[in-house]
Amino acid sequence: xxxxxxxxxxxxxxxxxxxxxxAILNILRTSxxxxxxxxxxxxxxxxxxxxxxxxxILRGEGKPMPSLEIADRMVQVVPAITGLIDRxxxxxxxxxxxxxxxxxxxxxxxxxxxxxxxxxxxxxxxNLHRKLIGHLSSDELSxxxxxxxxxxxxxxCTK
Numbered sequence: 561x562x563x564x565x566x567x568x569x570x571x572x573x574x575x576x577x578x579x580x581x582x583a584i585l586n587i588l589r590t591s592x593x594x595x596x597x598x599x600x601x602x603x604x605x606x607x608x609x610x611x612x613x614x615x616x617i618l619r620g621e622g623k624p625m626p627s628l629e630i631a632d633r634m635v636q637v638v639p640a641i642t643g644l645i646d647r648x649x650x651x652x653x654x655x656x657x658x659x660x661x662x663x664x665x666x667x668x669x670x671x672x673x674x675x676x677x678x679x680x681x682x683x684x685x686x687n688l689h690r691k692l693i694g695h696l697s698s699d700e701l702s703x704x705x706x707x708x709x710x711x712x713x714x715x716x717c718t719k
Contacts, residue, residue: 566585597692598688605681612681613634613635615648618670624657624668625667627668653670656668
């Protein structure tokens with residue numbers, strides 16, 4: 561298989577201004593391509609990648625969660641978690657429950673319909689992960705994750 565570098569892929573005539581620029585643009589290009597692939601996977605199930613992420617967070621937690629905590633755990637930052645929850649609720653995939661001690665806090669609960677939908681998506685999701693980067697060795701995958709985490713380290717806020 562022939563490999564083209566990013567400069568060839570995007571038809572850039574001049575070299576990148578720096579290795580940092582080339583690396584970041586590679587990350588952004590890869591992210592965009594992968595995001596589009598996952599968007600296509602989730603579309604037939606009536607979900608966006610962000611909606612899927614919310615449902616995965618709720619399933620993983622195993623109990624209702626405040627919406628702001630869900631927003632904090634999202635892979636991609638979403639500006640309007642309320643609208644995202646509204647759309648999931650309209651599909652009967654989540655329910656809202658007010659906290660009895662503090663009425664301002666709203667808990668989001670996953671529904672059995674959503675759990676069933678996730679179960680249906682689990683295998684195709686795993687297969688897409690394998691299709692996208694399954695050709696990398698386990699050492700390469702570990703190194704890729706390590707490097708990406710190291711790249712984000714300068715921006716990670718301590719809570």
